[in-house]
Amino acid sequence: MAQKIKDELSGVETTGHEWDGLRELNNPLPKWWLYIFYVCIAWSLVYYVLYPAWPLGSTYTKGLLGYSQREDVVQKIAEAKAGQKKYLDAIAGKSVDEIQKDKDLLAFAMAGGRSYFNENCAACHGAGGQGGKGFPTLADDVWLWGGSTADIYQTIQHGIRADDGATRGTPGTGMTAFGKDGILNREQIDQVTDYILSLNKKQADPAKVAKGKTVFEENCVACHGDQAQGSVAAGLDGIGAPPLVQSNWLYGGDKANLVETITNGRAGMMPAWAKRLDDATIKSLAVYVHNLGGGK
Template sequence: MAEVERDPFTGRETTGHEWNGIKELDTPIPRGVLMFLIVTHVWAILWWFLVPSWPLGSTYTRGILGVDQRTTVEARVVEGQQQRSAWTSRIETEPYDVILADEALMETVRATGRQLFGDNCAACHGRDGKGGANYPDLTDDDWLWGGGPELIEQTMRVGINTRHPETRIAQMPAFGRDEMLDASQVRNVAAYVYSLSHPDYSTSANLDRISAGREVFVTTCAACHGENAEGNRDVGAPNLTDAYWIYGADLDTIIASVHGGRQGHMPTWDERLTPAEIRTLALYVHDLGTQQP
């Protein structure tokens, strides 16, 4: 019978293994660790029977509890739709003026519209709706096509310069590039337009250029922007006399716009969003402009 060796310090048996003078103690696994391992294995086996676990070719073990995450999600979606239907049906059917007069309903519109706007519109117009380079600010209550919810809904539904059969169409010709105006006419009309929103530019040194630009504007630009340059919402022509600009209000940018033209684009949303979502966004965007101080 082999002699059992014990560690002189702890009194425990050794395994007989030795590394560089260090002997391994034959220490049993702690009872707490052993119990933990037993419980986890029992729980794992039990869980295999209770919930879906094992793939079986084209199917899987369903589990005694009948738990199905897809069914759970579908049930929650249906529940959420039922909860939303109380107000979405009103959004779809009631006139805009009735909805705008109902402050409780408008609070729901603002909360839901903020999420819809962030998911669909913020990439161009910014999370706050203030736009960015080459994209219009939706909070200033200055509109190309009109800021009423009915007009905003129509713009969202058909888009601008899209393939939709009812799309809004707007394009500023490239007067300089396409040689409809020569270089001096482009600079003159740009100077006139610049002076409309920058009165301090109308100095004695610039009056001749501004006057010449006025003549070009009347014969070339007034058909869209109006003789007073205050724009025309029927054709999406912006007001050139105020402080709101999409592409920039400095003289060089105006010259570039007259020379090379401008053509914006807004996608159609009638196949991407439901009618209730479009009307909710129309109300939300309308509200962005009217709520500004």
């Protein structure tokens, strides 16, 4: 047993432990540190008694206060739901137009609509409804099926060319496959394509444009309108034919894409949501889409 001696340099007594000539000084803990340590021990004992603390197999000590974080969360969710219910009931009972006119309801529907949109629609229509090839932009003022609140509501409820009794458009039909179905030959398709390019002030062969105009008048105006303004602008119901004079093409406005569309046709399909989402959700979505920028 080593001797307890005073360290010469610091004047502090050593503990008597020594390793290879190094001695351990016997410095007590600072008082403030020690007291905080005791307070922590006392605090933990009180906490053990008052709050849930110790696991006991499948259960645990509940503590004298009976506090439960889980019940706390359940209660908070119930409170939030009750708060929302007021708005959801109001939304369900009003038309989309009426919701737009009520400042509080509008704010609530917009917030909900944005999150429902991200969940259900953004995969096809892009975040913020910017669209993509075959998926229309919902944030501009070009509408295939109408941009009023009632139109948008109907589109979301029943979809487009979907298997739903009240759908817009017939499943499987849309833009006729003029080439594949043998209605127009290659030359005529080439001509009408140049005519559309010329309408859009793009490079086109004048001789083809003149012939293409006739092809267009004979085959396309019934759906796309006599000015190629699209079925909605031409006042033609239930067709969904886009304008052919524009910059934001559904399938592409360059020569190759135009030829492809006219040769093989297109039939975009939008699912029906009436059976998947409740009415308040669909109305919130209609409000959100209508306010993306292009609502009429």
